[in-house]
Amino acid sequence: MKADEKIKGVVGEIGLERNEGKFNSFNLTVGLVLKTGGLTYAQGERLIVEMRKELLGKMVEIAEIIHLCPVCEKGFNTMQGMKQHVRMVHDKGKKKETVKAEKPKAAPKKKRARKKTSRKKT
Numbered sequence: 001m002k003a004d005e006k007i008k009g010v011v012g013e014i015g016l017e018r019n020e021g022k023f024n025s026f027n028l029t030v031g032l033v034l035k036t037g038g039l040t041y042a043q044g045e046r047l048i049v050e051m052r053k054e055l056l057g058k059m060v061e062i063a064e065i066i067h068l069c070p071v072c073e074k075g076f077n078t079m080q081g082m083k084q085h086v087r088m089v090h091d092k093g094k095k096k097e098t099v100k101a102e103k104p105k106a107a108p109k110k111k112r113a114r115k116k117t118s119r120k121k122t
Helices: 041-055 079-090
Strands: 008-018 026-035
Touching: none
Parallel strands: none
Antiparallel strands: 008 026
């Protein structure tokens, strides 16, 4: 693996646990599954050592994820919550302008010709 080559992966797990004995202290865990296409065990060990040097014991800042309303800038935890707010609060008085698109007419179904079979009565 080259020094400037990026490793791609998929986040497989995210967890949050409260630290015992500390009220406002939590552990955040992120599990990654790497897609490297040929990472050897030795290269993986070097990668782990490098990540530990870069990340362990370092102070990090994580921003709170907020979805702001584009009209009144009220914050919501989810995008769905923000969309629902806009629909129920800001679009309440507005009349929806709907344009009905004409659907293409389906071709009439052709009837299948049935084979006539002669049945003999016995």
